[in-house]
Amino acid sequence: MSATTAALDDARIARMSPLISPALLRHEFPVTPEVADVVSRGRAEVVDILDGRDDRLLVIVGPCSIHDPDAALEYASRLAAVSARLSGDIRVVMRTYFEKPRTTVGWKGLINDPDLSGGFDVNRGLRLARQLLLDVSALGLPVGCEFLDPITPQFIADIVSWGSIGARTAASQTHRQLCSGLSMPIGIKNSTSGDVGDAVDGIRAAAASHVFMGINLDGIAALVTTTGNPDVHLMLRGGASGPNYSAAHVSDALASLSKADLPRRLMIDASHGNSGKDHNRQPGVVRDIAARLAAGERGIAGVMMESFLVAGRQDLGGSSMVRGQSVTDACIDWSTTSSLLEELAAAVRARR
Ligand SMILES: O=C[C@H](O)[C@H](O)COP(=O)(O)O
Numbered sequence: 416m417s418a419t420t421a422a423l424d425d426a427r428i429a430r431m432s433p434l435i436s437p438a439l440l441r442h443e444f445p446v447t448p449e450v451a452d453v454v455s456r457g458r459a460e461v462v463d464i465l466d467g468r469d470d471r472l473l474v475i476v477g478p479c480s481i482h483d484p485d486a487a488l489e490y491a492s493r494l495a496a497v498s499a500r501l502s503g504d505i506r507v508v509m510r511t512y513f514e515k516p517r518t519t520v521g522w523k524g525l526i527n528d529p530d531l532s533g534g535f536d537v538n539r540g541l542r543l544a545r546q547l548l549l550d551v552s553a554l555g556l557p558v559g560c561e562f563l564d565p566i567t568p569q570f571i572a573d574i575v576s577w578g579s580i581g582a583r584t585a586a587s588q589t590h591r592q593l594c595s596g597l598s599m600p601i602g603i604k605n606s607t608s609g610d611v612g613d614a615v616d617g618i619r620a621a622a623a624s625h626v627f628m629g630i631n632l633d634g635i636a637a638l639v640t641t642t643g644n645p646d647v648h649l650m651l652r653g654g655a656s657g658p659n660y661s662a663a664h665v666s667d668a669l670a671s672l673s674k675a676d677l678p679r680r681l682m683i684d685a686s687h688g689n690s691g692k693d694h695n696r697q698p699g700v701v702r703d704i705a706a707r708l709a710a711g712e713r714g715i716a717g718v719m720m721e722s723f724l725v726a727g728r729q730d731l732g733g734s735s736m737v738r739g740q741s742v743t744d745a746c747i748d749w750s751t752t753s754s755l756l757e758e759l760a761a762a763v764r765a766r767r
C-alpha cells in the first residue's frame with residue numbers, strides 16, 4: 416500500500432485485539448437444562464403478564480450495574496428467596512446490567528471494563544457476565560439486562576428473560592432492528608427529554624421484520640433477517656421535563672399506544688427521571704404505584720427499581736470500596752427493597 420492510500424484507513428484506530436467468539440464463550444459456559452427452563456419460563460411469564468393473561472405484576476429489580484459478581488450473587492440469593500415467597504403475586508426478574516450507556520463518558524460496565532481500571536479486558540468481562548447469568552438463573556431467578564452494543568446479544572442473550580433499550584438509544588434504528596430479532600420481551604424507555612414518541616415509534620419498528628448487518632455465533636459478519644418482536648413494550652422513566660409516573664402520564668402514554676395501534680400496556684421505572692436520580696425518592700414512587708394498583712389500575716404491567724445490598728452510590732477508584740454499593744446510579748438498600756416487594760405483592764392481592 417502506498418503512503419497515500421495507507422493514510423486513508425484506520426487513522427484513528429489505536430489497536431485491534433482478538434475477541435472471543437460467541438460460540439466459544441457459549442461452549443465454555445453452557446446453559447444447563449435447569450437454566451434453560453428458568454429462562455424460557457421467565458420469558459413466557461413476562462409475556463403472559465404483558466398480555467394480561469397473568470394478573471401478577473412484573474418487577475425488574477437489582478443493581479444499576481453489576482461491578483462485583485460476588486456481591487451481585489449474594490443479592491441474587493436474597494432476592495430469589497423473596498421472589499419465591501411472593502411468586503403468586505409478582506414475577507421478579509433480577510436487573511443484571513452489564514452495559515451502561517453514558518451521557519458523556521464514564522465506566523461502561525462489567526463487559527467493557529471488568530477490572531474497573533481502564534484495562535478493557537472485554538474477553539474477561541464476557542466470561543464474568545455469562546458466568547453470573549448462569550449462577551443467578553440457577554437460583555431460579557430469571558434475569559434482565561439492557562442491550563447496548565449490537566453484538567453483545569450473541570454472547571449472552573440465550574440466558575436473558577427480559578431486555579431493555581435505554582432512553583439514550585430509544586430512537587436508534589440499530590437498536591430497534593436488534594429488538595426485532597431478540598428472543599425475549601423488551602422494554603423501550605422514553606427518551607431522556609421525557610418524550611414517549613421515540614419509544615412508541617421504536618415499539619412499532621421493532622415489531623416489524625428487518626434485514627441488517629450483524630455477526631453469527633462464530634463472530635463472522637452476517638446478514639441478519641428478523642421476524643419482528645411482538646413483545647416490545649413502553650417504559651416510563653421520567654426525564655428532563657420531570658417524572659412521568661402519575662395517573663395522568665400513564666393515561667396519556669396508554670392513549671399514545673392506542674393511537675399507534677399498539678397494545679395498551681407499559682412499565683414504570685421508579686428510578687432515573689422518575690426519582691430525579693435520588694434513591695430516597697424511589698420508595699415514594701413505588702408506593703404511589705402500589706396504591707393505584709390496589710385501587711384497580713390495570714394499565715401498569717410492571718415496575719422497575721434500582722436496588723443493591725447497600726443504599727446510595729460510590730465513585731470508582733476510591734481507596735476503599737463499599738461492598739454491595741452501586742458504582743453508577745444510587746440504589747435503595749436490601750431491607751427497603753424487600754419491604755417494597757411485599758407492598759407491591761399486597762397491592763396485587765388487593766386488586767384481585
Ligand atoms: O443508569 C445509569 C445511568 O443513569 C446512565 O448510565 C447514565 O449515566 P451518566 O449520566 O452518569 O453517564
Ligand SMILES: C=C(OP(=O)(O)O)C(=O)O
Pocket residue numbers: 479512516561580581582583604652687
Ligand atoms: C441507563 C438506564 O436507564 P435510562 O436508559 O432510563 O437512563 C438503566 O436503566 O440502567
